[in-house]
Amino acid sequence: MALLTLEQAKSAVSIPATTTQYDDELEEYVEALTEVIEAFVGPVTPREVVEQADSRGQVLVLLTTPALSLTSFTPVATGGSSVDVAGLHLNGASGTVTRLDGADFYGGPWTVTYQAGRASTPKTISVAARMLLQHWWRTRYGAARGNPGGGEDFDVNEPVPGFGYAIPNRVLQLLEPHRRPPVVA
Incomplete structure (x- = not known):
């Protein structure tokens, strides 16, 4: 019940469709981002x-x-x-x-x-899933991937309450209209 197919994930991080070297890692990332996004907005896929x-x-x-x-x-x-x-x-x-x-x-x-779940996936959730994958993919090796001084578009300078540095604010802003209502005990 992932938010992105493997082909969509490869496209989002600019990996050629014919390259299979990163398939397992990408699938793991997609499963993880699906869990994170659904924790914020509730189930997306029925x-x-x-x-x-x-x-x-x-x-x-x-x-x-x-x-x-x-x-x-x-x-x-x-x-x-x-x-x-x-x-x-x-x-x-x-x-x-x-x-x-x-x-x-x-x-x-x-x-x-x-x-x-939802009858169809809102476009803002789809875009947020791609952006989150791009963020995680580009930051998975830290400064060793180049750009050690920071300043890249995917940097997260302020931790988001409850999410730390793993979720960029722009992703949360896209998800906000679909946020789960608060639970009342």
Whole structure:
């Protein structure tokens, strides 16, 4: 479920498509940048999520957002009552689930199966993935790669809270419109 294909990664760091010397390393970088970006914006590529959820009122909140669709809503305990997903409303951006009849959820906890991710990858996320790969690729050997005095476009002079120097501010700025909502306990 990577954000970039190997061909896109090679293109982003100017490696000819026919060169295979760096394929394993590039694939590792792409897997890592996918994890980092999805930690900031939530899942990008659609995937199935199964979680246990509970509610004591009219709203149930899913843990993984954005959510695309509900698949099933079954009670954890035997004897509990299932909820037909056709009778539920999903706000995918916030991950909130409400009943269309306005009633409270009761009889839980439930095992909720749903699709999380995005129907299509926003262009700013794709560009951010390429920029992050370029940053990591160009800085992987430090000063030994040339330009020991710094000043390159991919330098990060100020650490980003929670991300240190690994994520350039320009990448985070591209991701900001898609940032996960804060989690409230």
